[in-house]
Amino acid sequence: MNGKPVSYPRKRRFDSIKAPLIGALMGFAFCAHSVALFAGNTVVDVPGVLRALGFPGGVFDPVHAMDYQFDPAIEAKVGRFDRDSTVDTAEELLTALHYSPAAVGKKTRESVERLLPPGREGALRLCSLWLLKSADTPSHGARYREAVRYIGERSKLRAGEILDFYEQKVAEMLAGINPGPLTARELSELKEHLSLYMISPSDDKAVGAFTAWFLSVHGRSVSKSGAVIQILSGYSSSLADTMKKLIVR
Incomplete structure (x- = not known):
């Protein structure tokens, strides 16, 4: 870490x-x-x-x-x-x-x-x-x-x-996440939303908040949303797969 x-x-x-x-x-x-x-x-x-x-x-x-x-x-x-x-x-x-x-x-x-x-x-x-x-x-x-x-x-x-x-x-x-192409602010937001999700992964609010944030990142940069998915794969394969499906159709 x-x-x-x-x-x-x-x-x-x-x-x-x-x-x-x-x-x-x-x-x-x-x-x-x-x-x-x-x-x-x-x-x-x-x-x-x-x-x-x-x-x-x-x-x-x-x-x-x-x-x-x-x-x-x-x-x-x-x-x-x-x-x-x-x-x-x-x-x-x-x-x-x-x-x-x-x-x-x-x-x-x-x-x-x-x-x-x-x-x-x-x-x-x-x-x-x-x-x-x-x-x-x-x-x-x-x-x-x-x-x-x-x-x-x-x-x-x-x-x-x-x-x-x-x-x-x-x-x-x-705390040990490698930010890759994410800015300091984006990394902070990722940690906050991912923390909320990991505390209560079945809660619609947590999933919805993460989804909205992820799509905003994807709208700004495809490479950044790809980096987020890679990060997610180390914490929740389910959430990573869900986000991937949103942008790969």
Whole structure:
């Protein structure tokens, strides 16, 4: 990551866009492409964790994941967050291991915990990992938010705590964007609109605001809109594809 993390002001329109996600996370009783490839990901070093677990090259392999003996109740619950009822994605594996640490030996567990800490810190990072996955593929967002709710319940996290942590991680990720041909003002606007989208990717206001901004950039420069699409591909393949379809007809 290059540069310092940026913090965006909590504007009224930002809060109105964020509200639906808070509502979704508050649906349970709080007690007080893989996202590993996201540009500038400071949430979890997923390839590093996978290497510590013995996955060659830090690449997830669902067959290898079958070697782990998780608590049956945890596996049944976590396995349904993505695809079928088995633990067959990197995010599911990390979540299951967080709540079923006995599935690996002590030495391996210590290596993993250096990258994904136990307790609240690790739980907050896992929540952000699933929220990033939701931003990448909003069509599956309901399932991924269920993962966030599960982690929140298990680790007694507050909804505001989860979102504050996620917002900070999004800001850190966006701080490292290579501006390419974009002006300083355009880069600032891109970060603001993309941040709003990543906080609540299913909200029409966030999508509409980004679309309007993107089309204004495209109207000024085709090369700049192309650069924006390239940047987006590192954060949300869904949003990148949507913007590409707007200008390639």
